[in-house]
Amino acid sequence: MFTGRGAVAVLSTPQTIAPAKIIVSARNVHVRFPVVGGHSVKAVTNVSLDIRRGEVFGLVGESGSGKTTLGRALLRLVDLSEGSVLFDGKDISEMDAHQIRTMRKRMQVIFQDPFGSLNPRMSVESILQEAVQLVDGRSKTAFRISELLNLVGLSDSARGRHPHEFSGGQRQRICIARALALRPEFIVADEPVAALDVSIQAQIINLLHDLKQELNLTMLFIAHDLAVVRHISDRIGVMYLGSIQEIGPASEVVANPLHPYSSALLSAVPVPDPTQQMKRQVLDGDLPSPIHPPSGCVFRTRCPVADAVCADTVPQLSSVAPDRSVACLKVGQLD
Numbered sequence: 001m002f003t004g005r006g007a008v009a010v011l012s013t014p015q016t017i018a019p020a021k022i023i024v025s026a027r028n029v030h031v032r033f034p035v036v037g038g039h040s041v042k043a044v045t046n047v048s049l050d051i052r053r054g055e056v057f058g059l060v061g062e063s064g065s066g067k068t069t070l071g072r073a074l075l076r077l078v079d080l081s082e083g084s085v086l087f088d089g090k091d092i093s094e095m096d097a098h099q100i101r102t103m104r105k106r107m108q109v110i111f112q113d114p115f116g117s118l119n120p121r122m123s124v125e126s127i128l129q130e131a132v133q134l135v136d137g138r139s140k141t142a143f144r145i146s147e148l149l150n151l152v153g154l155s156d157s158a159r160g161r162h163p164h165e166f167s168g169g170q171r172q173r174i175c176i177a178r179a180l181a182l183r184p185e186f187i188v189a190d191e192p193v194a195a196l197d198v199s200i201q202a203q204i205i206n207l208l209h210d211l212k213q214e215l216n217l218t219m220l221f222i223a224h225d226l227a228v229v230r231h232i233s234d235r236i237g238v239m240y241l242g243s244i245q246e247i248g249p250a251s252e253v254v255a256n257p258l259h260p261y262s263s264a265l266l267s268a269v270p271v272p273d274p275t276q277q278m279k280r281q282v283l284d285g286d287l288p289s290p291i292h293p294p295s296g297c298v299f300r301t302r303c304p305v306a307d308a309v310c311a312d313t314v315p316q317l318s319s320v321a322p323d324r325s326v327a328c329l330k331v332g333q334l335d
Contacts, residue, residue, distance in 0.1 A: 023186055023218050024051040024074055029083035031066075031073050041290045043069040045242040045298075047083075048317065051186075056212060056219045058233030058250060060226050060265065064287050066242040067222045068112075071188040074220065075107055076100050087186070105135065108179040112191040114171035118163040124149075124174055125159040131181035148177040152207060169200035176207065180215070188220045193228060205232050227269040230254045235323075238262045241298040242290060244317055248324035258326040260303050297329065305330045 031044040044066045051057045059067050072078045074085055076092050084093045092103055111117040118127060125145055132144045146156050152173040163171055172192060179187055189208060193201040209232050212219055223229045229236055229250070236253045238246040238261060246259040257263045260281075267281040283302045288294055297315050300306035310329055317327040 021053045022050045023053040023088055024220075025086040026050075026070075026074060027084050027086075029070070029073055029085065030081045031069050031078060032081040035291065039291050042242050042293060043290060044073060045293075047242075047244050049237060049244060049247065051218060051220060052235075053185075053218050054216055055234040056209075056221050056232050058229035058236040059220060059222045059239055060224065060229045060236060061239035062224055062265075062287060064241075064290070065239045066290075067224075067239050068190055069242075070239070071109070071190050071220055071222050075104070075109060075188055077109070105182045106184055107186040107188070108182060108184040110172075110175050110179050110187060110189045110192045112194050114168060114175050114195065115163060117175055118171060120163050123160055123162055127174065128159075128178055128181055131178055135182055144181070148181055151180065151211070152177045167200075168196050169203060172196065172204055173207065176204075176211070180211070184217070186218045186220075188222070190222045191224065192221075194223065194225075201228065208232060225269075226254070226265045238265065241288060241293055243298055244327065245299065246324075246326045246328075247317070248321075252324060258320065258324070258331055259299075259328050260305060260330070261299050297327075303330075 027048050029044055029047045030042075032040040032042055034040050047070060049057075059070065061067050069078060073080055074087075076085070076095070080093050084091050086092070087103060087107060090103070092100060095103065128145045128148055129141055132141050132148070136144045145159055149156055149158055154170065154173055154177070158166070158170075158174075163174070166174065176192075192208070193204050196204060205228065208219070208221070211217060221229060221232055226236075230253075233250045235248065236246075236250045237244050238253070238257075238259060240261050246253065246257065246262050248258075253262060254266060257266050264281045264283050281304070285302050288298070288301055294301050294311070296309075296311040296313050297303070297306065300310040303310065307330075313329060315327040315329050317325050319325050320331060
């Protein structure tokens with residue numbers, strides 16, 4: 001693993017980590033947003049998952065699958081329609097405004113758009129100062145800001161500049177520094193490299209990987225690109241139309257996907273070797289409407305092995321092997 005924060009490197013897949021303690025536990029989480037006509041957008045449907053302390057849990061799926069909404073629900077940035085979320089054993093879905101504000105010092109978020117999530121009128125020093133003073137006080141602010149900038153690979157001279165004076169990758173480093181300012185235990189990284197050039201993506205992924213190791217962070221890493229997720233994650237969850245379809249160690253999900261949707265995502269990953277032929281699995285149709293999702297299995301309208309049973313039965317996320325779960329009635333029937 002290359003640890004230099006200013007250069008591009010290829011990451012090796014990390015070893016699977018299986019700490020015993022659960023830091024985030026979601027149970028039967030539903031998130032619905034009302035729309036005109038008395039209907040609702042079913043953004044997240046009956047999601048249950050555990051995130052272990054010290055791991056990177058990758059959440060992958062195409063746009064509109066509900067990844068961002070689930071990430072925000074785990075932080076209580078959006079309210080749950082049903083279900084519960086426990087953070088370190090405490091049910092944050094039942095907390096009042098004061099309690100959740102106190103708890104949020106322990107969990108932070110890195111947004112997808114580094115420019116849109118920074119106040120253009122504030123200098124880097126002012127942006128970081130707001131967060132630093134909440135935990136370190138005024139006397140240590142200057143030192144802590146310098147420490148944070150160094151931690152994310154920026155020089156101390158950056159503190160007096162404004163967001164528009166930086167590149168996209170540098171702005172994302174500022175966002176990462178802001179997330180770290182409160183010394184959180186859990187970070188939701190919501191597609192943190194999607195808006196960046198490919199070469200810069202590698203730098204930011206390296207940085208997040210190093211910070212996770214150095215600071216013993218737990219992270220939910222959200223992306224639509226399985227090639228990105230597999231390099232930083234210890235475990236991967238595959239999401240489609242608001243539901244989790246498969247969960248397992250990153251190396252196993254990539255080497256042997258059990259759900260047809262996981263296979264389709266993997267087949268779309270470009271292979272750098274021009275002599276290697278990849279069998280593409282093209283999905284027919286578009287993502288169904290989250291207002292009127294299909295009956296039974298939500299993936300059945302695009303699944304190559306679906307039959308009449310799939311239209312009548314909602315598959316449950318069930319354990320099929322040690323540390324592997326899948327929500328499919330046709331496990332193993334995909335060629």
